[in-house]
Amino acid sequence: MMHFGLTEEQEAVRKMVRSFVDKEIMPHIQEWDARGHFERSIMTRLADLDLMGVCIPEEYGGSGMDYNTLAIVCEELERGDTAFRTAVSVHTGLNSMTLLQWGNEDQKQRYLKPQAKGEKIGAFGLTEPNAGSDVAAMQTTAVRDGDYYVLNGQKTWISLCDVADHFLVFAYTDKSKKHKGISCFIVERTFEGFSSKAIKGKLGIRAGNTGEIFFDNVRVPAANLVGEEGEGFKIAMSALDNGRFTVAAGACGLIQACLEESLKYCHERSTFGKEIGKHQLVQQMIAKMVDGLETSRLLVYRAGWLKNEGKRNTRETSLAKWHACDAAFNAACDAVQIHGAYGYSNEYPVERFMRNAKAPVIYEGTREIHTIMQAEYALGYRQDKQLRRMLPAWPFTEETVEV
Numbered sequence: 001m002m003h004f005g006l007t008e009e010q011e012a013v014r015k016m017v018r019s020f021v022d023k024e025i026m027p028h029i030q031e032w033d034a035r036g037h038f039e040r041s042i043m044t045r046l047a048d049l050d051l052m053g054v055c056i057p058e059e060y061g062g063s064g065m066d067y068n069t070l071a072i073v074c075e076e077l078e079r080g081d082t083a084f085r086t087a088v089s090v091h092t093g094l095n096s097m098t099l100l101q102w103g104n105e106d107q108k109q110r111y112l113k114p115q116a117k118g119e120k121i122g123a124f125g126l127t128e129p130n131a132g133s134d135v136a137a138m139q140t141t142a143v144r145d146g147d148y149y150v151l152n153g154q155k156t157w158i159s160l161c162d163v164a165d166h167f168l169v170f171a172y173t174d175k176s177k178k179h180k181g182i183s184c185f186i187v188e189r190t191f192e193g194f195s196s197k198a199i200k201g202k203l204g205i206r207a208g209n210t211g212e213i214f215f216d217n218v219r220v221p222a223a224n225l226v227g228e229e230g231e232g233f234k235i236a237m238s239a240l241d242n243g244r245f246t247v248a249a250g251a252c253g254l255i256q257a258c259l260e261e262s263l264k265y266c267h268e269r270s271t272f273g274k275e276i277g278k279h280q281l282v283q284q285m286i287a288k289m290v291d292g293l294e295t296s297r298l299l300v301y302r303a304g305w306l307k308n309e310g311k312r313n314t315r316e317t318s319l320a321k322w323h324a325c326d327a328a329f330n331a332a333c334d335a336v337q338i339h340g341a342y343g344y345s346n347e348y349p350v351e352r353f354m355r356n357a358k359a360p361v362i363y364e365g366t367r368e369i370h371t372i373m374q375a376e377y378a379l380g381y382r383q384d385k386q387l388r389r390m391l392p393a394w395p396f397t398e399e400t401v402e403v
């Protein structure tokens, strides 16, 4: 049996987030974007609405909803602005879901629970100045010293760098083992030797907070090692399966926003004696947006369904992310085109959509990395195996979520 509809609960969540975005983000976003201001209180409001741990089981402080409900939340948030969807992507997708999958009971109690309730914010530190797509080129090290690991190095382009309380940080515990020598740690902002600095002058996501984090002899308790030593690369890749899912879902929201603004303008603006929506070449751009939105949603919800089933979904999530982010960028460029010169000014939101739409084509696997992945799957060069620890299937039961 195939279902293409949303459940009543999913519809209710969509309605709630849409109304929240319309009331609390839309009226201010142009100003926040122009000022390069991240409005921290939005995270608190999302916590009030139980949206900071959408698909985290209730016993760990979350709402216990299914993975596609998280997609719907991301979609609706990005309809408002990419900055807030990015915040949920790193907090829930990259950090909390990773703790749910790989963390031990102690780590879930100390870190996952407060994050899922929205009392603490989580982020994800993988990228370094010389290591983006090529993760194994990272230079950050973690050296064991009694009951601690001592971290030295730096990460860059880290979303919520100045905002997050906890970071999942990846570092080499044994460089000679290459990617099998990378380990994953929970680092608190308050640990001595930790510092952060925002990047200024970004093309888009200006209402977001992105920047560098530094580790200067940061002593991290050994109890904060996630998984086992040497499992960091696997953990990072499985975290990306969840992060990418939220990015793909968000891209659907950006296409939706492009479509809404473009449809409005098509009816308002006339040239050559008719509204521009009557010109076939403008219709072509609208039709491409509809196509991008609907096909992206199908790919996203299929990836979410696989997560609900507790199955590996790296290939399907990568395809959804690649397709949806490209479609969103194209939709945003066309939305500006439809608005003509007015689209080129911040009098209309479409220029912000276009600037925002570029980052998701770069982060969480560039367009080129996803292209390569898809080709390698097709050619049989890449296969996914069951991981030592899988994300729990939904509905959550004691058996599926137990450590």
Ligand SMILES: Cc1cc2nc3c(=O)[nH]c(=O)nc-3n(C[C@H](O)[C@H](O)[C@H](O)COP(=O)(O)OP(=O)(O)OC[C@H]3O[C@@H](n4cnc5c(N)ncnc54)[C@H](O)[C@@H]3O)c2cc1C
Pocket (backbone or CB within 6 Å): 090, 124, 125, 126, 127, 130, 131, 132, 133, 134, 156, 157, 158, 159, 160, 205, 210, 359, 362, 363, 364, 365, 366, 367, 368, 369, 372
């Ligand atoms: C707004 C924003 C927020 C971000 N947030 C985070 C975050 O929270 N945490 C985090 O860890 N990182 C984050 N990132 C970093 C992001 O994940 C990296 O930028 C991304 O992985 C690409 O790495 P890079 O920028 O070093 O590009 P590179 O890897 O240097 O790539 C440069 C170019 O070469 C291409 N290329 C590279 N390798 C190949 C290949 N084998 N074949 C073909 N082409 C190739 C790429 O596709 C790209 O076009 C963020 C980035 C941005 C822009």
